Amino acid sequence: MEAGNTRSYHHGDLRAALLAAGYELALAGGADAVTLRETTRRAGVSPAAAYRHFASHEDLQLAVGAAAMADLARSIEAHQAGAGDPEPAARARQRLIGVGDGYIAFALDAPGAFDIAMFGLFTMEHAFAPETMGDTGRTPFQLLTDALADLVGLGLLRPEQAEPAAITCWSTVHGFATLATSGPLRQHPRPELDA
C-alpha cells in the first residue's frame, strides 16, 4: 500500500491526499479555490468520500490552512537561521526581525497559502495547535512571543510591555502582509522593516 499504484477501492491515505490537493488549489487561488468537489476530483475520488476525513467543507479548509500555517512557521524559522551574531542582544533582535521577515516573505511568495492560513482567523486555541507548528515544534505566534521573551530576558524590554509589544508587532507585520498581498502595495523589493 505504501508504493500505492494499486488503484483499489480503498485509497490508503486519502486524508493526506486531500490535504495535498487542497494545498495545491490554495496556492493557485487562495482559500476560495479549495472547493470540496475539486479537491476530491484531484484526489481521484468521489465528493462524499471527503466526509470520512473531514466534518465539512470548512473543516477541510481549516485543515489545509493549518498546513499552510506550519509552512509559515518554517518560513520564519528559515529567516531566523542566519541569526548568528555573537552579541546576544543583537542576536535576539535578529531573531525578532526574522519573525517579521519570514512572515512577510511567506505572504508575498505564497499569497494563496497565506490567505488560507488566515482563513477563519484562529479561534486561537488553533494558534497553539500541533498541526500548525514548524520544524522546531513552535507555531508562528509562539516564535514571536519567544523572540520577545528573549528581549525581556536580556533586559531590553520591560516584562509588562511584552504582551502589548506582541500585539503591536503582530498587528504591524500582519497588516503590512495583508496590504501587500491583497492590497495596494505591489513592489518586488524586499523592504527592510522595523518590528
Place this chain on the structure above:
Amino acid sequence: MEAGNTRSYHHGDLRAALLAAGYELALAGGADAVTLRETTRRAGVSPAAAYRHFASHEDLQLAVGAAAMADLARSIEAHQAGAGDPEPAARARQRLIGVGDGYIAFALDAPGAFDIAMFGLFTMEHAFAPETMGDTGRTPFQLLTDALADLVGLGLLRPEQAEPAAITCWSTVHGFATLATSGPLRQHPRPELDA
C-alpha cells in the same frame, strides 16, 4: 414614483434598494452573507434583476463594500471632530489619533461592514473613488495622508518619511483591526493606541 408604494413592475430605484439590502446582510454576516439571491429576495425582486445594475455578484459586493468604506470615513471624521486643541501640533496629533480610533471603532462596532469594506482589498484606484468618501469628501486613506501632511507642514515629520509612515500607520491599525475583529483579541475596552 418618489413616495413609491406603487408596487408596479418597475421598482423606481432598485440599485439603491439592493445596496441597502446588501448592507443589511453584510452588517449581520460579513461579505459572505451578501449573496446575490438573498439580496434580491430582500428587495422583493427576481435574482436576474440585479444584473441590470451590477455586472456580477462580485460587483455587487464591491459596491456594498464601497458604501461601507464611506461609513468608515464617517467614523474617522466623527472621531476627529473633537480635535479642538488650540496648539496646532497637538491638534494635528489628535487628528492622526482620530484616524486610528475611528478605524478601529468602526471595525469593532460593525465588523460585518468592516469585513465587506475590505473585500477584494482595493485595486487602489478604489481607495480614491468618490463613492468611498465620507461627508468631508475624503476617503479613509486620504484622511490618513492628510493628517500626516499636517505633521509634515508643522515640521514634526520629515517629508521623505511621510509615505513610509503612512504605510506603517495603516499596517498597524489595519492589522490590529483585523486581529481584533476576526482574530484572537476580543476585549470590550477601547484601548488607547499609538499611531
Place this chain on the structure above:
DNA sequence: CTCCTATGTTTACGTTGTTCACATTCGCTG
C-alpha cells in the same frame, strides 16, 4: 474463514451565480 467496521460510491436534494428569451413600463419624438 467469517464477520465487523472503516472507507469509498451512487444518487439525490437544495442553494448558489449566471444567461437568455420574453414581458412590462418609462419617456421621448412626431
Place this chain on the structure above:
DNA sequence: CAGCGAATGTGAACAACGTAAACATAGGAG
C-alpha cells in the same frame, strides 16, 4: 395624444457547489 425604442424586471433553465442517505467494497480481528 399616439406610438415606439430603450430601460428595466420576470421566468425558466443550467452548471457547480455542499451535504446527506443508502449502498458497496475491502481489510483486519476473532
